[in-house]
Amino acid sequence: MGSAKENICRLKYSSAVGDMEYFNSSFDKGIMRVAYANDNRNKSDIPKEAFERNIFSAANCPIVCNYDRETNSIGGHDVAFVAGEGGKLKLVNLTQPVGIVPESANYWWEEVTEKDGKIHEYLCIEVLIWKRQEAYRKIKENGVTDQSMEISVKNSETIDGICHIKDFEFLAFCLLGN
Secondary structure: OOEOOOEEEEEEEOOEEEEEEEOOOOEEEEEEEEEEOEEOOOOEEEOHHHHHHHHHHHOOOEEEEOEEOOOOEEOOOOEEEEEOHHHOEEEEEOOEEEEEOOOOOOEEEEEEEOOOOOEEEEEEEEEEEEOOOOHHHHHHHHOEOEEEEEEEEEEEEEEOOEEEEEEEEEEEEEEEOO
């Protein structure tokens, strides 16, 4: 058992962005399933109480993705090395903002039956998807089935190979390929 220092985690969930409807000329409003509480396939455990305690930090968090116009596909947490000043390589994010969790977003818990028949209680939150981004049409027409929440872990403990996250802060939500 040990206590982890603050670190950034990317936790993938079979999530969804859907139920999109007109909000205004710039944005459509949708629903994002963020994550389910407790034991997860990615060897993390975040209790419902921790989500509830930290939901405020989702306000104004960006929703990002790496959209490839050549293949009309959404990638992942894609990065690349590019030549910087003096020919030095630097790491850059290839993801672009495609939306936001508005400060006024409502959230709730919803039971979802997974493909394998298991039932999980998912945290759902209202999101705004930016219509001017190229990925908008792909998201609107196909929906998104995977999402990775990026969090800063403030307090955790690893027991038997499972990271029990007690306190965290939302940083971003990355839509993943489908």
